[in-house]
Amino acid sequence: MLRNxxxxxxxxxGAILFVFAWWLLYxxxxxxxxxxxxxxxxxxxxxxxxxxxxxISDFLITVRRxxxxxxxxxxxxxxxxxxxxxxxxxxxxxxxLIDFFRSTPASALFPLFLVILGVGEETxxxxxxxxxxxxxxxxxxxxxxxxxxxRQAAARVMGASRFRVMLDVxxxxxxxxxxxxxxxxxxxxxxxxxxxxxxIGSTDGLGQRVINAQMIFNMPEMYAxxxxxxxxxxxxxxxxxxxxxxxxHWGGK
Amino acid sequence: xxxxxATDVASGRATPASAxxxxxxxxxxxxxxxxxxxxxxxxxxxxxKAQITSVFGPNGCGKSTLINMxxxxxxxxxxxxxxxxxxxxxxxxxxxxxxxxxxxxxxKRAIDNxxxxxxxxxxxxxxxxxxxxxxxxxxEIKFDLHRYPYELSGGQQQLxxxxxxxxxxxxxxxxxxxxxxxxxxxxxxxxxKLQDIFQATRTxxxxxxxxxxxxxxxxxxxxxxTRRPTKIAEIVPFRSARPRHPxxxxxxxxxxxxxxxxxxxxxxxxx
Ligand SMILES: Nc1ncnc2c1ncn2[C@@H]1O[C@H](COP(=O)(O)OP(=O)(O)O)[C@@H](O)[C@H]1O
Ligand SMILES: [Mg+2]
Numbered sequence: 001m002l003r004n005x006x007x008x009x010x011x012x013x014g015a016i017l018f019v020f021a022w023w024l025l026y027x028x029x030x031x032x033x034x035x036x037x038x039x040x041x042x043x044x045x046x047x048x049x050x051x052x053x054x055x056i057s058d059f060l061i062t063v064r065r066x067x068x069x070x071x072x073x074x075x076x077x078x079x080x081x082x083x084x085x086x087x088x089x090x091x092x093x094x095x096x097l098i099d100f101f102r103s104t105p106a107s108a109l110f111p112l113f114l115v116i117l118g119v120g121e122e123t124x125x126x127x128x129x130x131x132x133x134x135x136x137x138x139x140x141x142x143x144x145x146x147x148x149x150x151r152q153a154a155a156r157v158m159g160a161s162r163f164r165v166m167l168d169v170x171x172x173x174x175x176x177x178x179x180x181x182x183x184x185x186x187x188x189x190x191x192x193x194x195x196x197x198x199x200i201g202s203t204d205g206l207g208q209r210v211i212n213a214q215m216i217f218n219m220p221e222m223y224a225x226x227x228x229x230x231x232x233x234x235x236x237x238x239x240x241x242x243x244x245x246x247x248x249h250w251g252g253k
Numbered sequence: 254x255x256x257x258x259a260t261d262v263a264s265g266r267a268t269p270a271s272a273x274x275x276x277x278x279x280x281x282x283x284x285x286x287x288x289x290x291x292x293x294x295x296x297x298x299x300x301x302k303a304q305i306t307s308v309f310g311p312n313g314c315g316k317s318t319l320i321n322m323x324x325x326x327x328x329x330x331x332x333x334x335x336x337x338x339x340x341x342x343x344x345x346x347x348x349x350x351x352x353x354x355x356x357x358x359x360x361k362r363a364i365d366n367x368x369x370x371x372x373x374x375x376x377x378x379x380x381x382x383x384x385x386x387x388x389x390x391x392x393e394i395k396f397d398l399h400r401y402p403y404e405l406s407g408g409q410q411q412l413x414x415x416x417x418x419x420x421x422x423x424x425x426x427x428x429x430x431x432x433x434x435x436x437x438x439x440x441x442x443x444x445x446k447l448q449d450i451f452q453a454t455r456t457x458x459x460x461x462x463x464x465x466x467x468x469x470x471x472x473x474x475x476x477x478x479t480r481r482p483t484k485i486a487e488i489v490p491f492r493s494a495r496p497r498h499p500x501x502x503x504x505x506x507x508x509x510x511x512x513x514x515x516x517x518x519x520x521x522x523x524x
Contacts, residue, residue: 150355153326157348158370158421168369172360250359250403 037220045220046227055209059228062193062206065121066236069128069189074182077133081140081181085174086166091141098138106131106192110200124196131192132185139181143174176244176251183240190233206232277302277457278323278425283332285315285322291482292318296332298476298485303455307468309514310478310486311522316461317429319483323459324348324427336425344425347418351430353410357402363413364398370421388416391453392446408439412446419450428460432467440464441499444471452495465518469511470497477514479521487517 019039025031026038049055084091109127117123147170155165197207206229213222244251272279278300285293292315300306308316321327323334325341326348336344347370350356357366367388368381376384389398392412402410411431418426428447432440444467451458451471462468468475469491477486491510493501501507 148355150350150352151358154348154350154356155369155373157324157326157346159373164373169358172358250401 034217034219037223041220042223042227045224049221049224049228055224055228058204058206058209058225059232061204062190062197062229063232065125065193065197065205066128066186066190066232069125069193070132070182070186072125072129073133073136073185073189076129077137077181078140078178081137081178082144082166082171082174084137085141085144086170088145091145098134098141102134102138106188107195110196114200119201123200124193124202127196128189128192132189135185135188136178136181139184140174140178143177143181144170146177147173176248179240179244179248179251183237183244186236186240187233190229190236194229272299273301275301275303277337278459279333279335280323281333281335283322283334284330285318285327286330293322293329293332294482296483296485300457300459301473302337302457304473305451305458305460305471307472307475308459308461308478309463309465309468309475309518310483311480311518312463314478314480315483316478319478320348320427320429320459320461324425345421345423346425346427347421347423349411349414349418349426349428349431351433353407353414353434354402356414357410357417359402362399362401363405363409366402366413367398367417367420370417374421384420388420391450392416406439408435408443411435411443415447415450419454419456422454423456425457425459428458430461430463433463440467445496445498447471448496465511465514466502469507469514470501475510475514477517477521480524486521487513489513489517 022036023039026033026036046055050059084094106127109130110123113123113127113130117126151169151173152165155169160168193205194207194210196202197205198211199207202208206225209225210222210229213219213225276299278298280296280298280300283293283296283298284291308319310316318327322329324346334341336346357363358369361369364385367385371381371384385398394412396405396409398413402413405413411434415431431447432443435443447458447460448471450456460468460471462471469489472491475489475491477489478484479486489510491507493504493506493510
């Protein structure tokens with residue numbers, strides 16, 4: 001019993017050691033305490049920021065932008081991915097294009113989007129949505145293309161029309177891969193949104209908050225914001241894994 | 254994939270006069286090649302109604318290709334396949350795959366897998382449920398069909414596959430090495446189950462098997478194929494009364510039929 005309970009705590013060991021090492025480093029005064037505040041000060045900044053502080057509102061703004069970009073990306077690229085994936089010829093005709101833009105750092109597109117959409121909310125969301133949609137697009141297309149042929153054949157021999165085979169079999173068959181695309185897509189959207197908040201005339205969001213903290217040399221604030229961004233990234237990933245497990249319960253079986 | 258073109262041309266035509274009485278499926282002038290290599294050239298075959306025809310032959314001789322073409326899974330280059338004079342489109346057929354893991358739908362519970370072909374046929378919920386209950390009763394199913402396929406054993410999964418195939422009362426049932434992924438004990442059980450179903454329904458069955466014992470045990474006739482380009486080596490009848498049971502395997506009749514098949518097979522393999 002006790003053994004089991006202790007085993008459940010093992011994942012925390014790394015985190016505890018990390019904080020302890022941080023504290024040791026701080027206490028040894030090897031690094032300027034301005035650059036490396038104590039864990040206590042940083043936790044206090046996180047606490048103050050989240051409880052009625054401005055950190056929580058910046059956090060929520062970044063969440064909103066990321067999810068908006070993600071939803072736009074899903075709406076556009078899942079249907080297109082399915083269409084592309086269901087025809088090998090169609091996919092190979094655009095494969096180069098997708099691979100090219102996927103390999104192009106999305107951040108290099110900021111100036112282009114700035115020219116088109118201006119310095120506003122739209123640009124940040126558009127660039128993030130663009131990057132995420134390529135990831136979702138090709139993952140969905142691959143999922144459809146690599147769907148097991150036996151199940152489609154089974155449905156066909158039972159008399160399913162092409163449309164029914166697509167709807168009842170191929171779509172579900174490609175779902176695990178689509179989820180991979182969505183998970184990487186949402187992480188990617190977060191990266192782009194944070195970068196956009198740092199550099200394109202933002203007045204809010206976690207990215208802007210990090211940069212501000214850096215400019216006024218408020219290190220606890222900066223660590224707190226970085227930590228919040230980490231929590232967000234980790235949380236989104238975890239959320240998607242949980243959703244995936246619920247929806248694709250057969251995955252890997 | 255394209256539907257086999259040749260069957261459409263012949264739609265509405267009656268079974269060729271040359272087919273013997275009691276024929277269900279007539280295959281005439283079938284051609285199929287892969288990458289320019291002919292597999293079937295001008296292939297003719299009559300498959301009798303309400304019988305089990307086992308298909309046996311060397312590895313890669315085209316057993317799967319044959320039943321895939323007849324069942325419409327694979328287009329052929331030329332030829333005609335008719336079921337009681339009807340085209341495939343007008344015929345209700347079912348297919349049991351060797352790889353049940355890749356043939357069942359893991360996102361549906363076992364029971365919903367079984368109902369799926371009925372839903373496709375546009376049956377009401379009540380009709381689907383009634384038919385499913387009927388199948389559960391006749392198969393004497395002891396495990397929980399509300400589980401997902403991946404929660405069942407291999408044998409149970411293949412049983413579900415077979416129930417799904419039988420649900421719409423098919424006129425013809427195709428089975429491609431259905432038991433080859435199961436252990437021996439399960440194989441024995443499934444053979445007898447299949448025989449029970451056959452006796453109860455008299456559905457025309459075409460069973461591909463790489464196990465000669467199984468092929469003969471279940472068959473009314475064993476279709477022996479040659480190496481590529483594939484021809485009929487011989488059709489060996491096995492008329493032992495049903496139900497057959499493990500003792501059948503040691504009966505003179507069985508031993509003779511099996512020996513005959515083995516003779517033909519070895520002659521063909523050595524050629
Ligand atoms: N899609 C395909 N493309 C090329 N060759 C194929 C294809 N399917 C089957 N073949 C070839 O046709 C022959 C018969 O295959 P198959 O019907 O699967 O044999 P088996 O009798 O073992 O079931 C084999 O030589 C195989 O390599
Ligand atoms: Mg085969």
